[in-house]
Amino acid sequence: MDSNVLFEGLLWYIAFLFSTTCHEAAHAWAAKRGGDMTAYAGGQVTLDPLPHIRREPFGMVMMPWMSYLSGGWMMGWASAPYNPQWARAYPRRAAWMALAGPAANFAIVLAAVIAIHVGRTMGVLQLSGQFAFDGLVSATSDGLMQPLAALLSVLFSLNLLLGAFNLLPFPPLDGFNVLGIFLPESATHKLMNFRDSLGAMTMIGLLVAWWAFDYVSEPVFINGLRLLYLPQ
DSSP states (O other): OOOOHHHHHHHHHHHHHHHHHHHHHHHHHHHHHOOOOOOHHHOSSSHHHHHHHHHHHHIIIIIIHHHHHSSSSOOOOOOOOOOHHHHHEEEEEEEHHHHHHHHHHHHHHHHHHHHHHHHHHHHEEEOOOOOOOSSSEEEESSHHHHHHHHHHHHHHHHHHHHHHHHHHSSTTSHHHHHGGTSSSSSHEEEEHHHHHHHHHHHHHHHHHHHHHHHHHHHHHEEEEEEEEHOOO
């Protein structure tokens, strides 16, 4: 394997692992705050990726590398357990738990934007004009700043799209459960019943979301870039 491909893959994996861990840890933390200790008991209210890897080793290790080596970018998944009885008893809290994951991704986007602007102000980073995952930002000189620039580019792009994708209102994505924030409790219970009745058919919802995201991803990405092109 080419050393550059391996090095870029390592940067990708660091970004993927950190982003996915933050997403699931946010779900687990919000559930704990809402009274469900299931994920906390499983050790998932943590930014340590190991408990999340142990729960979903294929989605956290195998699938990211398989997708990177075959397509040049990483995809995968993780999960945080919760108590369905708790979710039915407190549907509004469960909806906020669902929102916590995408919110963590958007928080990483903002952190990456701030780091990039600080780097630009210091004169060590610059916007490259490319719209590639790992090519949005470049270093003004060779050395350690170039890997940092690539990592910040991936963190920005990956979390922007990951957060937006998960907010699509199709089961089993978080966005479907987030609807409970805006609906009365009776309507939220009907949504839960509908989701649970689908069983394995929720994979159809995932395919529909993937199709719909083709129409959403470009405007999301273009509007997100405006955060990077704010005047200095």
